Amino acid sequence: MKYDGGCLCGQTRYTVIGDPIRVLYCHCNDCKKQTSAPYSVVASYAKEQITFQSSNFLKKYHSVGDSGSPVKRSFCGQCGSPIFSEIEAAPDVIIVKAGTFDDASWLKPSMEIYTKDKLKCAQIDPSIDSFPGPRPR
Ligand SMILES: [Zn+2]
Numbered sequence: 001m002k003y004d005g006g007c008l009c010g011q012t013r014y015t016v017i018g019d020p021i022r023v024l025y026c027h028c029n030d031c032k033k034q035t036s037a038p039y040s041v042v043a044s045y046a047k048e049q050i051t052f053q054s055s056n057f058l059k060k061y062h063s064v065g066d067s068g069s070p071v072k073r074s075f076c077g078q079c080g081s082p083i084f085s086e087i088e089a090a091p092d093v094i095i096v097k098a099g100t101f102d103d104a105s106w107l108k109p110s111m112e113i114y115t116k117d118k119l120k121c122a123q124i125d126p127s128i129d130s131f132p133g134p135r136p137r
């Protein structure tokens with residue numbers, strides 16, 4: 001599988017190759033603030049699965065999640081689209097904001113995390129695994 005994606009303005013473009021490690025819904029409050037959406041859908045990949053055709057405008061914002069672990073959130077500095085996150089606990093992994101795929105119709109999240117912060121308007125699929133905080137390791 002090979003999927004292209006990018007930001008709203010087109011200055012950030014990437015391609016991922018192969019299946020994601022995992023696709024999940026994140027209900028954390030930091031994702032809400034960053035995206036303005038009631039939850040994020042994210043797809044994690046090994047870093048070698050992603051290549052950037054264009055990333056000159058990428059900026060990083062370092063936040064500290066309520067688990068206490070730092071999160072580096074990368075976004076397009078020209079249009080503001082959140083593109084991916086990196087977490088210290090998994091340095092070889094890149095967590096792509098799945099709404100930036102040109103075609104996101106294939107996404108099938110397998111779990112929800114941070115359901116302690118889940119909004120009433122964000123009730124999803126009760127049959128998938130859900131965790132009140134981060135995904136247990
Ligand atoms: Zn952009």
Ligand SMILES: [Zn+2]
Nearest residue numbers: 026027028031
């Ligand atoms: Zn989140």
